[in-house]
Amino acid sequence: MKTKIIKEFGTPCLIIDLDVVERNIQRAQKLCDKAGVANRPHIKTHKSPLLAKMQIEAGARGITCQKLGEAEVMADAGITDIIVATNLLGAARSGRLAALQQRIALKVCADNPVVLEAYSNAARESGRPLDVMIECDTGQKRAGVETPGEALALAQIINNDPMLNFAGLLFYPALDTWPETQIFLDKMIRGFAVLGMRHGIISTGGTPNFPNIGKLLGATEHRAGTCIFNDRMMIEAGFAQQGDCALHVFTSVVSRGGEDRGILDAGSKTLTSDTGGLDGYGLIREYPKARIHKFAEEHGFLDLSRCHTKPEVGDILRVIPNHVCVTVNMVDQLVAVRGDTIIETIPVSARGMLI
Template identity: 40%
Template sequence: MTLSIETPAVLVDLDVARRNVLAFQAYADRHGIRVRPHIKTHKLPQMAELQLDAGAVGITCQKVSEAEAMVEGSARIRDVLITYNILGEEKLTRLERLNTRVTLSVVADNRTVVEGLSAHFARTEKTLTVLVECNTGADRCGVATPAEAARLARLIADAPGLRFGGLMTYPPVGAAAQLESFMREAKRLIEADGLEVPSITSGGTPSMMQAAEAPIATEYRPGTYVYNDRSLVVRGVATWEDCALTVLATVVSVPAENRAIIDAGSKVLTSDLLGLTGYGHVLGRDDIRIDQLSEEHGRLVSDGPIGLAVGEQVRIVPNHACVVTNMFDAVHIFEGGVPKEKWVVVARGRVL
């Protein structure tokens, strides 16, 4: 089937996305876990509404400008967690404006960030909720120990303009035990200090169906689950049929019997490997490897004849759906197997 859509393009199957969202929501409901999807995967207010309809308590964003785009894009988004250390007067002013519009919380993993937030929000009418980010093994951001978490919780609780909102982590895959023991100890120390821990929020699509193995967490922030991608299929977490986002590309050259070139390169698929070999999966063609990308070309190779003709379309499941979303101004929404409309990716490129 050749689609009359100019390529390269991102196609989103809304039926598949809805099924993915409902499946995790059902699991979370069964285990009493609140769901707060990370919108970085879709960057679409409409998709956030679909997640809220399914039962999500709010959304997660990574940057202030991303949160602004989402809140601007849907009046139904009323509860936003920004899982980021926010610094600098411009961003704090934007944050203040957001805080008057929605239920907002942010995170901090160090004293400088807490002091910056407090210096700003001490002068505003509404206090800002701040969670402590904890490192449960991913070695990115986060305080290193439960004792540090408790110290920072106390600092937040005592800081003018701030309210302590709980604990946040982005754990490595399969780290339920570490997560549980870190958070249990941090909670004990914080409560011993006379504070409540309103929320313990964890995340990550690969481990989401094991979220209940860390019962200390009250909330989960899956992102990629709405679309899935090649990395999740290779990990055995999803099947190709669960992949809601695909890239439609056209073969522009077949310069050798075993090689074809498509009009989607790193400006579409990105160079994200996520530990895999190759840059995506051509649906229906297990024999093909996308072994090389330049900015506007993708190279498809096969051990045998490639069997593709110039002008033919292929559909590709990218390694990493979230980053592909960020490369497009708009995506094509399919429902019932047919193109329905185009949605503008309003939160694309929001790095501030």
């Protein structure tokens, strides 16, 4: 397998095993089904219409994107039920949001009135009302309004604007803020009742939150990205085991300096400098005690001091990246295999979408 890969593609190269991908897609779908919420996978992880369609065929209601450019690529491929889960200010002001909104009924998100105004202008430009969800923050200190009062105020602005439709609430709750999310949501539901508004989609998110899926009463959808491939962070989080990791970076040992040093041909321009909060930059399957401790742009530096046997120059190693979403975003294609057979190359069509 390694020999075939290097002959056809060289190294470094990103390999996904479709058998594992399919198993992972099924697993996420079943977890959603069991909890009684719709599955709306986040495609930021794979950025591939082909893989998004596999998720939809397995039962997903639609998809989640993080960038308008990603939604454009997915719409081009015929996928039309899309939430873009972020404040789309740059895209709204550039005219690209209006252009896409003319083609499909997009759902977008906001956490402030400035973005709502840009959405309203974009909808006017496109000629039809835009579905808007409100992003809510229940302790993560990421994007999102922090109180039900603010969320209801935004919902009313949307409700009063003929060019905007209120479409629901977007949460990104972590394990430790789940009860707070319930309190927040209950207050919102009471508020909606007073205002005579429908609550729309109630979306929760995140692969590490699957163990809590179903606990938020009122949730209607879950969006998770990483679970299609998994990575070292998901292993650390207890959600995945090594065999659940569908993506490996195949990389060659290109140099050995001294007893304990080695150099891979995968550096920060392949694996990225995103540690995901872990020690070292990836798990080497063949040498789990080797530590990728530093990067140059095209080199990964190995500390081999804890390895009994050590890799030699020319060896090809398989690395599970710490954070698979940012690694996939570095490349234009993935090589899809089943076990030892190379099946096809899959373009990462929505890679590098800034807007």
